[in-house]
Amino acid sequence: MDSFIVHTGTAVPLRRSNVDTDQIIPAEYLKRITRHGFEDGLFSAWRRDPAFVLNDPAYAGASVLVAGPDFGTGSSREHAVWALQDYGFRVVISSRFADIFRGNSGKGGLLTAQVPQDVIERLWAVIEADPAAEVTVDLEKRQVSAGEVVAAFDVDDYVRWRLMEGLDDIGITLQYVDAIADFEENRPSWKPTTAS
């Protein structure tokens, strides 16, 4: 995984709350067995509406998504993270994220920056007034800035460290394989197995 320290790019205002993962990528696209190529599925139902913000050429090439509260609710599909990344997003900023989506994002290298809703409103104002306005997300300083707006964002310490180092979780855990084996030695014998 590439490390993430600071990212600067233009941003899309998504003035919606409760953006569930079925909206981010509908189930139909989940039949694919590959890890990439989900950009066509991103918000595919909403993108059929010419007035949807992602269809506005002024926001083409944006890499930061600024959304309302409860972003990523619903299904655990990590395809939602992949679709956002494949489309070109590196950061999602929201006033509240669903737990599973946020966890998945951290694994895949998509930064989820949480700020209070009033900061979201101010960011929306900046990027709606000037779609070319650059938004800088500094993971080291935990700070988002755009125009006059400068605000701290919330991110889990451990996720921040992993993203900045670009580390693979499984590799980290396998350092503790002896501890896992010790734990297994002491599991009660009545715990079930799936062997028939």
Add this chain to the structure above:
Amino acid sequence: MGRTLAQKVWDDHVVRRAEGEPDLLYIDLHLVHEVTSPQAFDGLRATGRPVRRPDLTLATEDHNVPTTDIDKPIADPVSKAQVDALRRNCEEFGVPVFSLGSREQGIVHVVGPQLGLTQPGMTVVCGDSHTSTHGAFGALAFGIGTSEVEHVLATQTLPLKPFKTMAITVDGDLPAGVTAKDVILAVIAEIGTGGGQGYVLEYRGSAIRGLSMEGRMTICNMSIEAGARAGLVAPDETTFAYLKGRDHAPAGTEWEAAVEYWSSLRTDEDAEFDAEVVIDASALSPFVTWGTNPGQGLPLSASVPSPDDAADEVDRIAIERALEYMDLAPGTPLREIAVDTVFVGSCTNGRIEDLRAAAEVMRGRRVADGVRMLVVPGSVRVRLQAMDEGLDTVFTEAGAEWREAGCSMCLAMNPDKLAPGERSASTSNRNFEGRQGPGGRTHLVSPQVAAATAVTGRLSAPADLAPVA
């Protein structure tokens, strides 16, 4: 200070704990299905890693599978490729799989409990957010993403930060006709789709104690719809009675040892929850959703809300948008909303008691003209038991379609879909835009309300129906 049930289960699974790092938790049972696993198996191949514990892993085919003509190859080539990939991966990595056509196939969250694989005090994960279902047994069970699926396959552990805990106490007697589904829809309407974010919910109180295991599963299943990754109920005699004698339940002296441990799995008197919500069971009534997230629900006796009722601007926009998508006018009594389709099934309400409840309402009645009713059992075992009890005949004589087992119209990955603009009453768990098919509109209901709605063609409770002649 005492510990909550969730904390006890957590503590018993810590493999490694270090300051400033997540705990490394051991996973007792990893359930797998075809949609969220292929990229995880690819990751193992790319790194040359084996599945550490195939004997604690179980796969089933559920999301994509058709519910008709299952003796023929899957018609949709993309669905077929995904199911074939699961079979190849399970073969290569030695993971047991219940394939379409097997007597054990079914929805992953119906299969685990019915085999007795889900037991109190376990950690259970699956690449599916409704893994919270298994919390009904007092297990710590939650959905994970595909990266975590790969992590569990490779290590049988997950690095996790401790959750906060929330008590949801439902005390009192549920009025007649009010079900577990109504309880959880009322809970979600109360705390909102983000209310449980960061928490494990523990459902407590006399109304929860009085529920069957299947009712408890319905409630825990939808914890994720309140934003909580997991929800659980302390194990008790109801739990033990459900488990005893099942295929994978302990037997003999091991049963005694297990019950002794399971009996210790309850929140201590002096434990403190981070948050508490109290619901009066006696004030509940059949609940339905009117909008496009599961928190947008009301008693069936209410009317469609107005954006003017909103608490704030964000909520006002959400209501406006939901009403537009659902094509509903503020003030319309919910009982006047006409549906095209009724779906009974899913990991929320696709177990035998759900089918019995729906059949009881349908017995001697007919599905209304112009309404299509699909009944999709949660597993092949549920299907066979229902047929033993003659429930299939009740449904087909009423004009409903009796289908094979799978996730079906809950998420419309298989051919069972709403057409654009169609409206359903559905016993499933999500009323998101397009969830049951692009442009489809969903009202979440209990099996009893689903059946009564099929009879009248409008959102209805069994009490609204004329007696069978």
